[in-house]
Amino acid sequence: MKLHLAIEELHRSENHLARALLAASDRHKADHEVFYVARDIAGWSQRHVTELARIGADYGLDLHPEPEGESGVLEKVQQATSDLLGRRPEPGLLLLADLRHIHREAAGVSLDWELLAQAAQGARKRELLELAQRCHPDTLRQMRWANAKLKESATQALVS
Amino acid sequence: MPRIDRIAEPWGTRTPYGPGETWPTRVDSYLADGLTEDDVDRWVQSATILHSNGDGLDIAVKDDRIVGVRGRAVDRVNHGRLGPKDLFGWQANNSPDRLTRPLIRRDGALVECDWDTAMDAVAGRARELLDEQGPSSIAFYTTGQLFLEEYYTLGLIAHGGIGTNHVDGNTRLCTATAAAALKETFASDGQPGSYTDLDSADVICLYGHNMAETQTVLWTRVLDRLAGPNPPTIVCVDPRETPVARAATVHLAPRPGTNVMLMNALLHEIVANDWVDSGYVEAHAVGFEELAKRVADYPPEVAAEVCDVPVEQIREAARLIGTAERLVSTVLQGFYQSHQATAAAVQVNNVHVLRGMLGRPGCGLLQMNGQPTAQNTREAGADGDLPAFRNWSNDQHIQDLARVWNVDPLDIPHYSPPTHIMQQLRYIEEGSIRFFYVTATNPAVSLPELRRVRELLSKEGLFLVVQDIFLSETAQLADVVLPAATWGEKTGTFTNVDRTVHLSEKAVDPPGEARPDLDILIDFAHRLGLEDKDGAPLVKWSDPEGAFEGWKECSRGRPCDYTGLSYDKLRGGSGIQWPVNDEHPDGTERIYVDGQFWAAPDYCESYGRDLVTGAPLDETEYRALNPTGKAVLKAAEYLPPHELPSEQFPFQLITGRTLYHFHTRTKTGRAPQLQAAAPEVWVEMSASDAGDRGWAEGDLLEVATPRGRVSGRLRISGIRPGVVFLPFHYGYWDEPGGHEPAGDRGRAANELTLTDWDACSKQPIFKTAAAAVTRLAEATGPAPAPTTTGSRPVVSAGIPETRGGAAAEALEQPAPGGAR
Numbered sequence: 006m007k008l009h010l011a012i013e014e015l016h017r018s019e020n021h022l023a024r025a026l027l028a029a030s031d032r033h034k035a036d037h038e039v040f041y042v043a044r045d046i047a048g049w050s051q052r053h054v055t056e057l058a059r060i061g062a063d064y065g066l067d068l069h070p071e072p073e074g075e076s077g078v079l080e081k082v083q084q085a086t087s088d089l090l091g092r093r094p095e096p097g098l099l100l101l102a103d104l105r106h107i108h109r110e111a112a113g114v115s116l117d118w119e120l121l122a123q124a125a126q127g128a129r130k131r132e133l134l135e136l137a138q139r140c141h142p143d144t145l146r147q148m149r150w151a152n153a154k155l156k157e158s159a160t161q162a163l164v165s
Numbered sequence: 166m167p168r169i170d171r172i173a174e175p176w177g178t179r180t181p182y183g184p185g186e187t188w189p190t191r192v193d194s195y196l197a198d199g200l201t202e203d204d205v206d207r208w209v210q211s212a213t214i215l216h217s218n219g220d221g222l223d224i225a226v227k228d229d230r231i232v233g234v235r236g237r238a239v240d241r242v243n244h245g246r247l248g249p250k251d252l253f254g255w256q257a258n259n260s261p262d263r264l265t266r267p268l269i270r271r272d273g274a275l276v277e278c279d280w281d282t283a284m285d286a287v288a289g290r291a292r293e294l295l296d297e298q299g300p301s302s303i304a305f306y307t308t309g310q311l312f313l314e315e316y317y318t319l320g321l322i323a324h325g326g327i328g329t330n331h332v333d334g335n336t337r338l339c340t341a342t343a344a345a346a347l348k349e350t351f352a353s354d355g356q357p358g359s360y361t362d363l364d365s366a367d368v369i370c371l372y373g374h375n376m377a378e379t380q381t382v383l384w385t386r387v388l389d390r391l392a393g394p395n396p397p398t399i400v401c402v403d404p405r406e407t408p409v410a411r412a413a414t415v416h417l418a419p420r421p422g423t424n425v426m427l428m429n430a431l432l433h434e435i436v437a438n439d440w441v442d443s444g445y446v447e448a449h450a451v452g453f454e455e456l457a458k459r460v461a462d463y464p465p466e467v468a469a470e471v472c473d474v475p476v477e478q479i480r481e482a483a484r485l486i487g488t489a490e491r492l493v494s495t496v497l498q499g500f501y502q503s504h505q506a507t508a509a510a511v512q513v514n515n516v517h518v519l520r521g522m523l524g525r526p527g528c529g530l531l532q533m534n535g536q537p538t539a540q541n542t543r544e545a546g547a548d549g550d551l552p553a554f555r556n557w558s559n560d561q562h563i564q565d566l567a568r569v570w571n572v573d574p575l576d577i578p579h580y581s582p583p584t585h586i587m588q589q590l591r592y593i594e595e596g597s598i599r600f601f602y603v604t605a606t607n608p609a610v611s612l613p614e615l616r617r618v619r620e621l622l623s624k625e626g627l628f629l630v631v632q633d634i635f636l637s638e639t640a641q642l643a644d645v646v647l648p649a650a651t652w653g654e655k656t657g658t659f660t661n662v663d664r665t666v667h668l669s670e671k672a673v674d675p676p677g678e679a680r681p682d683l684d685i686l687i688d689f690a691h692r693l694g695l696e697d698k699d700g701a702p703l704v705k706w707s708d709p710e711g712a713f714e715g716w717k718e719c720s721r722g723r724p725c726d727y728t729g730l731s732y733d734k735l736r737g738g739s740g741i742q743w744p745v746n747d748e749h750p751d752g753t754e755r756i757y758v759d760g761q762f763w764a765a766p767d768y769c770e771s772y773g774r775d776l777v778t779g780a781p782l783d784e785t786e787y788r789a790l791n792p793t794g795k796a797v798l799k800a801a802e803y804l805p806p807h808e809l810p811s812e813q814f815p816f817q818l819i820t821g822r823t824l825y826h827f828h829t830r831t832k833t834g835r836a837p838q839l840q841a842a843a844p845e846v847w848v849e850m851s852a853s854d855a856g857d858r859g860w861a862e863g864d865l866l867e868v869a870t871p872r873g874r875v876s877g878r879l880r881i882s883g884i885r886p887g888v889v890f891l892p893f894h895y896g897y898w899d900e901p902g903g904h905e906p907a908g909d910r911g912r913a914a915n916e917l918t919l920t921d922w923d924a925c926s927k928q929p930i931f932k933t934a935a936a937a938v939t940r941l942a943e944a945t946g947p948a949p950a951p952t953t954t955g956s957r958p959v960v961s962a963g964i965p966e967t968r969g970g971a972a973a974e975a976l977e978q979p980a981p982g983g984a985r
Binding site for chain 2: 036037038041042045079097146147149150157160164165
């Protein structure tokens with residue numbers, strides 16, 4: 006059984022997604038909706054990280070339950086800088102790039118949850134399956150957000 | 166006839182009535198200068214415009230001047246009554262500082278000019294930018310106070326002519342969440358309830374809705390029920406001890422920003438106690454399982470902790486709601502302008518769907534509006550939505566609209582949701598919006614984080630056009646100011662919260678060269694040379710009635726169907742509720758009868774959005790969720806507010822209104838009785854918070870947030886501890902600064918608010934900023950706050966009662982035979 010590999014990979018990719026969301030948030034402090042929503046939904050990935058660490062113990066894994074990359078001094082500096090720089094032209098294109106990155110990361114996480122759900126089903130691991138069913142919809146919402154925000158922001162950034 | 170001081174008695178004299186009876190008539194009137202009805206030359210039909218209630222009234226005219234008003238006894242909305250703002254607010258029309266000539270900025274100063282010069286400058290700059298950058302450079306920001314005809318014309322010009330997606334109204338600040346919540350649950354805007362539901366309700370819940378001050382006449386209806394036999398039970402959710410809270414059986418005063426938590430706990434109890442109308446839910450709703458699963462995680466004990474509300478009170482409120490036989494719920498800014506706005510408002514819809522309390526007498530759901538014509542901003546498409554509740558993500562709807570307008574479907578921007586005002590500001594900041602046309606609203610006082618807003622509106626490279634009746638704070642920053650006519654000086658229709666359409670006729674000429682907004686907009690379109698696809702002028706009408714006829718065609722077959730209405734039909738009697746068509750020639754009192762909704766995928770206005778991220782659902786997702794067009798029960802998780810109190814900023818700041826003023830006081834500040842009742846900003850704080858610091862009534866306080874500082878006198882009121890309240894009406898037009906604070910501290914509450922909005926409705930959040938409060942000086946007298954309202958002092962000794970005196974005496978004529 007290689008279920009532990011799937012759990013470990015998800016733990017890594019969720020951590021990564023949470024960091025990507027928080028980093029985008031920090032970079033776009035002057036785009037207030039991005040700043041706040043990206044933080045709110047980074048919380049979902051952080052919760053998944055904790056839950057994965059907890060269930061990982063049943064599969065012989067010792068994963069860190071605390072999500073990585075809480076806002077530190079560096080991030081605060083970045084927020085302050087982006088707040089100032091963000092009031093100058095052309096941050097629109099940077100936002101498009103960040104949203105594209107988040108969408109790809111979230112798509113990867115989504116596939117990882119699919120893999121885990123398939124495996125859990127095959128191995129008849131009920132608790133693991135329930136975890137996937139509970140968490141995967143959050144990932145899909147993160148993806149949809151990045152997609153929708155990209156669509157909404159693209160026109161003004163590209164035609165102006 | 167009895168005279169009564171309507172500043173001291175905002176709701177007038179009781180005319181009690183019992184459940185199922187007709188609300189007795191009471192005709193209120195006020196004439197200036199000691200005139201009597203015999204002196205009046207003519208009465209001109211209209212309705213009220215300083216709130217959203219839509220009370221029918223007649224305007225008194227003598228010597229071609231407005232001299233007073235009288236409620237219309239035949240009107241279904243008010244049965245003759247008027248509120249203090251209606252009785253006295255009209256005086257602003259006659260104010261000597263009305264704008265009477267266009268102004269244009271020359272060498273940094275605004276100077277008078279003629280209309281050709283002003284309009285050529287406006288149209289000329291728009292044309293330059295269209296040629297250079299295209300429609301993405303042009304934005305429109307309108308109001309909830311123009312008429313339907315003007316909104317429809319504005320939407321046509323912006324969407325069908327210029328082709329910009331940057332259209333919004335200040336309804337974004339007041340009713341965006343009402344519309345968004347209705348779209349989530351019923352897939353379309355449109356109020357399910359009717360005011361007459363109050364006549365038979367046995368439980369009335371007001372969620373963040375201080376009806377006593379925002380819709381005084383509707384509250385009078387409630388007070389008359391409370392004074393009659395078998396009165397309804399009132400449940401109030403509000404962090405302040407408002408007049409509504411004082412009348413309530415249960416008053417829940419949650420921590421600001423925790424509404425979703427509270428609502429989920431109420432729903433938890435309704436589900437757990439099986440107060441659900443299972444037959445109704447099974448037949449007419451989708452999403453029950455997910456909702457039940459979600460609210461299972463929110464027992465009252467958890468909510469009691471998070472909201473800081475006694476658990477017994479939550480249980481008692483839930484029991485009243487869960488066992489009501491005829492439940493009316495109303496929702497307003499306490500939910501709409503707070504954290505997780507749409508998610509919280511949607512949970513109120515869920516209560517009504519779960520309990521099957523829709524489409525029957527006494528079972529009304531009112532997602533309220535704040536402004537008189539906000540409903541029209543929404544339905545005519547001036548808030549960015551497409552007219553007549555068409556769905557911007559449904560290609561068939563775009564094609565149909567293009568047919569009505571005779572334009573190419575590709576000319577109507579529908580590639581993404583409309584650009585809401587806060588995003589427009591962001592594009593101004595980035596420099597891509599360079600032409601900003603503001604009609605009848607005052608963003609330099611009403612938007613959050615004013616220092617930023619002033620900076621953006623004064624930005625080099627932005628061409629700012631302001632169309633208004635006074636030189637507001639915003640107008641002072643404009644490149645061109647266009648003087649407009651207002652209510653009583655032009656004709657048009659408008660629609661209130663419960664879908665009642667009124668005709669408002671021109672009573673007198675506007676002052677000087679001021680022109681109706683409709684005329685100015687059409688002039689703008691013609692100067693820009695906007696055409697349909699056959700080369701004919703895009704705007705095909707030249708007067709209000711022509712615009713109304715155009716709108717009727719646009720609304721044909723849509724939920725807000727006006728085809729059965731005409732100006733003639735609206736003359737003489739009561740206002741009429743839409744839809745009005747061949748099937749319902751006399752209007753429609755209740756929609757959603759027998760669980761029939763406008764939610765079918767091909768017909769609906771919206772496929773909905775994610776309540777946390779705001780991401781729109783696409784057609785495929787919606788079809789899978791709701792193939793047959795039922796009501797959608799949408800669950801929401803609670804998220805903590807984005808700005809929480811800290812050691813440095815220990816209070817939560819909420820802003821709001823008082824009964825005597827409207828918005829930024831442009832009109833009410835010029836009506837002597839109203840201005841005297843609430844002359845200056847104040848700060849509300851609880852007795853315990855003030856006591857802990859040794860502060861007393863009238864002390865001069867500073868309220869500070871990371872964004873700014875405001876000073877005001879302390880009123881110790883019944884607000885919950887930990888929260889401070891500031892009224893948002895006070896700006897700078899009657900202060901030395903003119904459009905900004907003259908010194909370090911301002912008096913506009915929005916100096917302090919944060920730039921954050923609900924991701925779903927895009928409504929800014931005015932009710933969860935963290936703030937610090939310090940004392941600047943001890944009292945020299947009481948705070949200038951009314952004592953009749955939510956700002957009533959907890960200890961009244963030494964504080965004079967709010968009185969209007971002889972100048973505020975209005976007439977009250979009860980129905981023949983008197984009150985019951």
